[in-house]
Amino acid sequence: xxxxxxxxxxLVAALWLSACGGREAPTDRNWPEPAPALWEVTAPGGExxxxxxxxxxxxxxxxxxxxxxxxxxxxxxLLVVEIAELGDTAQSFAAFxxxxxxxGLPPLLRRVPADRRDELEALIEKAGGREADxxxxxxxxxxxxxxxxxxxxxxxxxxxRQLLARGKAVEGLESYAAQFALFDALPPSEQSDLLxxxxxxxxxxxxxxxxxxxxxxxxAALEALxxxxxxxxxxxxxxxxxxxxxxxxxxxxxxxxxGRRPFVAVGAAHMLGExxxxxxxxxxxxxxxxxx
Numbered sequence: 590x591x592x593x594x595x596x597x598x599x600l601v602a603a604l605w606l607s608a609c610g611g612r613e614a615p616t617d618r619n620w621p622e623p624a625p626a627l628w629e630v631t632a633p634g635g636e637x638x639x640x641x642x643x644x645x646x647x648x649x650x651x652x653x654x655x656x657x658x659x660x661x662x663x664x665x666x667l668l669v670v671e672i673a674e675l676g677d678t679a680q681s682f683a684a685f686x687x688x689x690x691x692x693g694l695p696p697l698l699r700r701v702p703a704d705r706r707d708e709l710e711a712l713i714e715k716a717g718g719r720e721a722d723x724x725x726x727x728x729x730x731x732x733x734x735x736x737x738x739x740x741x742x743x744x745x746x747x748x749x750r751q752l753l754a755r756g757k758a759v760e761g762l763e764s765y766a767a768q769f770a771l772f773d774a775l776p777p778s779e780q781s782d783l784l785x786x787x788x789x790x791x792x793x794x795x796x797x798x799x800x801x802x803x804x805x806x807x808x809a810a811l812e813a814l815x816x817x818x819x820x821x822x823x824x825x826x827x828x829x830x831x832x833x834x835x836x837x838x839x840x841x842x843x844x845x846x847x848g849r850r851p852f853v854a855v856g857a858a859h860m861l862g863e864x865x866x867x868x869x870x871x872x873x874x875x876x877x878x879x880x881x
Contacts, residue, residue, distance in 0.1 A: 673761030
């Protein structure tokens, strides 16, 4: 996810809709040698797969390839991403329009506690918008659009898009419609929490810190960043991350067992902790070995 500051590493593919706006990472930063986290998965029968945590937006100056990633991708028989139709902007826009609007909503600033409204106001200003722009937009949808306006990097350079361009057979784990429906099902209080999480992450002193941790494969640092953002909210984490991971395992296990050799490239936050994909596969009896 650098696509949405720290929130990008909670990575929900629907956030790719927010392709306008955004900021580049500081050009004077010295980026380290790339070593993003990569796992090899071996089924009890010996069948292989790989797990690669991605970011959905990347600055021009950042190189992410490594020999280990390229070798694993070359050995794989199938690319698995969150949404296979990632470049279909018409489909994503239509799905967004179906879910994102509702007449008669209160002004956006009134949807968060009074003592937190200055944070949301600062986010709107940083994203280059006005409160009136979100008058009939549900809070989760406003959070997405605002997050897109303050992201770091370019979604066209997202790892998923770059891997899709290589032409390997591909399967998606979800659809745009399913992802937007997931957000739309959040209670109003959780949607407000999402707005404030985006505001808090946008105000971070180093908005590129998450990207740096991802690039160096520092999963502990990513977990700490996530806990300071939406991953620290148990309801949001279960709805947007952990619950989806549990559903994905039911799709990934047959691909591995069936000898499809899947290279699973999904948001890096889906790899974190005991509810992350590596841990869930290990709990099912697979041998999960980090190889980068």
